[in-house]
Amino acid sequence: MQEVSNYTQELIDRISPIVEKLFKTNSLYLVKLKRGEMIEMLVELFGQFTPEEIRAIKDDDLTKRIDSILVLDAISGTLNDLTPEQIKMFDEAVEGR
Numbered sequence: 001m002q003e004v005s006n007y008t009q010e011l012i013d014r015i016s017p018i019v020e021k022l023f024k025t026n027s028l029y030l031v032k033l034k035r036g037e038m039i040e041m042l043v044e045l046f047g048q049f050t051p052e053e054i055r056a057i058k059d060d061d062l063t064k065r066i067d068s069i070l071v072l073d074a075i076s077g078t079l080n081d082l083t084p085e086q087i088k089m090f091d092e093a094v095e096g097r
Contacts, residue, residue, distance in 0.1 A: 007047070007051050008043060010051065010054075011042075011043045011046055011047055011054065012039065012043055014054070014062070015042050015043055015046065015062075015066065018062060018066050019035060019038055019039050019042065019066065019070075020035070021063075022063070022066065022067055022070060026070075028071075028074050028075075029070055029074055032074040032075075032078070033070060033073060033074055041073075045069070
């Protein structure tokens with residue numbers, strides 16, 4: 001059991017600074033996401049990999065992966081905030097009308 005908590009702490013120690021940096025450079029994250037919840041979700045997500053697999057990922061690659069996940073999470077709720085008129089405009093723009 002101790003090994004699991006050590007690995008979780010290792011993930012937190014590696015992921016937290018990346019999330020902090022990304023939040024500082026992207027105002028969308030500050031507005032749309034809760035930093036603590038994102039770190040928790042990412043630790044759970046990356047916890048599915050073995051420690052060796054995670055350690056093999058370079059920091060810049062891990063940052064890109066985390067950034068992609070945060071972008072998806074931030075944008076996924078955005079359409080829910082639109083009015084029916086805005087949704088119609090969005091649909092028309094996507095369809096190229």
